[in-house]
Amino acid sequence: MRPPTLNIFPSQPMHVEPSSTNNHKAATALVSSTTNNSSKRPSEPSMELANARNNAPSSGPETAKAIKREGNRKGPTSSNSEHEGPKTPDPKTLRRLAQNREAARKSRLRKKGMFFGGILGGEQGLPVGISNISSEAAVFDMEYARWLEVHHRLMCELRAAVQEHLPENELRLYVDNCLAHYDEIMNLKGMVAKTDVFHLVSGLWKSPAERCFLWLGGFRPSELIKVILSQIEPLTEQQILGICGLQQSTQEAEDALSQGLEALNQSILDTIASDSLSCPPNMANYMGQMAVAMNKLSTLEGFVRQADNLRHQTIHRLNQILTTRQAARCLLAIAEYFHRLRALSSLWMARPRQE
Template identity: 80%
Template sequence: MRPPTLNIFPSQPMHVEPSSSTKAAGTGLVSPSSSGSKRPSEPSMELANARNDSTAPPPPSGPSHEPAKAIKREGNRKGPTTSSSEQEGPKTPDPKTLRRLAQNREAARKSRLRKKAYVQQLETSRIKLTQLEQELQRARSQGMFFGGGIVGGEQQSLPVGINNTSSDAAVFDMEYARWLEEHHRLMCELRAAVQEHLPENELRLYVDNCLAHYDEVLNLKGMVAKTDVFHIVSGMWKTPAERCFMWMGGFRPSEVIKIILNQIEPLTEQQLLGICGLQQSTQETEEALSQGLEALNQSLSETITSDSLSCPPNMANYMGQMAIAMNKLSTLEGFVRQADNLRQQTIYRLQQILTTRQAARCLLAIAEYFHRLRALSSLWMGRPRQDQS
């Protein structure tokens, strides 16, 4: 028999059921009948059992270990639940989050559109500026920079207070050149449509396009008249031959009526009466505007010369005169606007009196008239000149 002290380290774990022989042996080792002289070793065995209990799992049977089994079963039930929730993936956002995400996407889209439009605007401005610089450089090289005081390629000294052509006027000249190109294209299309004898409903589309194109140049003139009305009145944006026939920044509507009378198809008696009445009312309006402009010129002259023209002038009286003259001069823009309105009304009134085909021929005749004036100016500028000794 082994000494009892060797049972401190059992050969099998405490939770394993010992065999019957082992039980017998163990029983014999610790039976009360044979443990009379071995009682002092019982504390050691209890200490060993306490150590084994602290490290080994509880035995499978016995009423004292039922709470441990319940905890273990609860842990087993929680384990699969946690892993399944991890496998399900992220939860679907609530409606408030979805709405916020949609608003962020819309704001980002609008920001991209604004940025794209701004970049396009900058690119367009850059192209216009480059074209304007090229136009000015070409004008300087040809000695035709009227507003800047360049004549014959030499820089002329300008009095103090006389500025060069304003930027708005220069942009208007460039836009007007583009308008002429587009006008020539539209007239070519209208002429082809008339020669092809298109139905009047189809021909009306070409006529309406030409009328809308006339409205564009009037809008351009109205915008530049707000900042530089003298540029419109002087007619520096037109050719020299056209300036000979200018009236308040454009053509005389009554003169256009005289031109087209012999260029369109034979008129009915009612059409002839309508055109004659239009011509008479147009001439009366022209006369009234001309008288108003003449009265403005007279009033300006009287205002400027109301004080002594001595030099140096009395600054107090001088500044008062200039202020009054400025107020009177501001009405010049109104005269130009009324003249442009009269030109527009005359063209539209003619379209109402004439048939569609006659209206097309009327627009072609007006365009050809001004085209010949521009051609005359080119021939005059390019004529051979004899040097005078």
């Protein structure tokens, strides 16, 4: 006899499903073989599953009723909450929430300042020239950047108001907003002057071209008057006298502050060099010299504050001398002047370098 071979070629095409009779026979054979080859214990889970399926419909209505009763029990509470609607907070709560948001914003700025000013320099070992910035100075730089963004928006609104020829009373609102914004930067500088006056004097928060004209942490008010004179004409005789007097008094105050700063620098140099500069120095004399020099150096904050007050008074004094429309053109001219200095700095930084 020929040996049996594997039936690898089916008698029917594979896409044709077998008849129900064959399926029934195969299922009967599979059940019988399972019953004969297995014990009775493994078949118990199948019977339990079948019983669970048979009992499930009977428990369905009871479960649905229980869920419905539970929903009815909770229903009135949810419906009442929906009908009540959101409650409007009282003004005291709104004010407290606004204060909390402002405190959180300042806290984030302080953390960022500490990160840029202290952690980067201390943990990553950056050079002193890069990381030698206090956390207060870093916060001031970020606040100044935000101030510039708001300043640009205010100037755009003021320019549009001037071009639309709004009445004097409406234009005055735009001018007052811009003046109040200048007061804000003066307050910011006053706060950082208490902790890091050298950051203001160095001008690192300004663009490179602006630093060329830096004077005690800001612009010279007398030079600014010269810049805007051609932008606010025509002037009455009384206005001309007022502006000329303002420019003269401003120039005298600038000269007095410059002379005082020069005298301070010379005094500090004399104090440091009063003893021998030999190395190693006499430690007793050395520490005494440093203490005297530090006391003298602390007066630098007073010079910067007086310079900022002079700048602040000059802008507000011009606003009093000029009409509302002239004051608007004056503020626009000042903004355009500093904008061009920043643009010049950007062009200078992007210039092609030669090897």
